[in-house]
Amino acid sequence: MPRVTIADVARAAEVSTATVSNALNCTGRLAASTRARIRTVAAAMGYGDAVAPRTLGLAVTTYGTRPWNYAHVPYFAQAISAATAAAHERGYALITLPAAPDEAVWPSVAVAGVLVLDSPADDPVARTLRARGLPLVFDGRPGPAHPRETWVDNDHPATTREVLDHLTAQGARRVALMAGPGDEHYTRSCLSAYGAWCAEQGVTPRTIPLADDDDQGHALDALLSGADRPDAIYGIYDPCARRVLTAAARGGVRIPDDLLLVCASEDPALAVADPPVSTVSLVPRHTAATAIAALVDLVERPDRPPAPTVVPARLDIRASSTRPAV
Structure with a gap:
């Protein structure tokens, strides 16, 4: 069968190709009902390349493009577990991405949005994901605010x-x-x-x-x-x-x-x-679950981005930092 084009979707939905592009990429100023209708038409026609999958990504970009194994670090291990559970509860799969994958991965990985942990200043991975128009939630506060982004962090x-x-x-x-x-x-x-x-x-x-x-x-x-x-x-x-x-x-x-x-x-x-x-x-289980909930909201309700969230940290005082009163 011939490949379905964006023009085909536009004709079927009785809108312009620009409106279809805005609806599928969650850009522009469209009513939520219009955006949802166009996405439904596109999915029914098999226009899958532009329809976001029900899959989210998780990336740790602390050291930019330098490869390292973050999954064995207790903080990230707990965050991955909690993020996976939170994504599944909302009906999404979660892909955990290597710290520094091949450059071809970031522009093409099929995800609806990405949770980015410990993003450094001028993060090259965040730049690539933004260029794709993907919604992003940061564990840790990024630099200047961008559309369709929010963050979750501790004080x-x-x-x-x-x-x-x-x-x-x-x-x-x-x-x-x-x-x-x-x-x-x-x-x-x-x-x-x-x-x-x-x-x-x-x-x-x-x-x-x-x-x-x-x-x-x-x-x-x-x-x-x-x-x-x-x-x-x-x-x-x-x-x-x-x-x-x-x-x-x-x-x-x-x-x-x-x-x-x-x-x-x-x-x-x-x-x-x-x-x-x-x-x-830094209560990563709570932080990651909160971040995934915000990411799903960004994917499903792009016109109503969630506000940034501050999650309290917890100090557990034990023997290593206490001395008997004199």
Whole structure:
């Protein structure tokens, strides 16, 4: 049979080809009923290339085009699980995409919209998806707002201050922030809040980079053995806690006696570590489910984009960051 064209759909729906294009790509100013009618006509005629499938995408673009396995990180593992369940509840499949797939994937992957986690500044993947006119929801705040986009995020400045205030209340005076190499909103926001807090306290910021291939925390050895070593560390990524614990044990640094420790992590093993580690949870299950609900709303009701949402984080205080009252 001859291939159905956009002109065929326009004739059948008794509208212009431009109106068909706007309806199928969720652009332009159309009544929701008109948009739905045209999409129904297009689907009935088999014009599948322009009709969005009931499939959503999930992408982690923290490091741009650099490949890395994010699925083993507890935060992302929980987010993927929750996002999949939320998509299924709304009748959609979910494709989890590699961190840096072949360049041909992004322009052609058949999805109705994409949940983008930890998008860096000037994200090349987001640019490609926007060029396709796809609705996007960001876990983490992107840069300038674009049409058919929204975000879900935690209040990272408030959470950072809560952790820093907790550590100082426990007697810390030289608090260091251990941060990753990413340029996504989360890292930038935590670093900015830490810098502002240090300025208010009149102390010098101490930032510890999170090295890529240093599971044993050897990069911390010189820092923890120095005369002016920090007396508290807040690590904002999952690997921070284990690296600090390993390096501290190797150097004879006692936690919490010599060094207080808080880490942003979803790893349940930290609650039963020796000592149990205080953690910040960014509640990825709630965040991802909220983001998927917003993405489905963007796909199905493009004329009524949902507002951005702030999900509270949670500080669980354990032995690693508490000292007995004197």
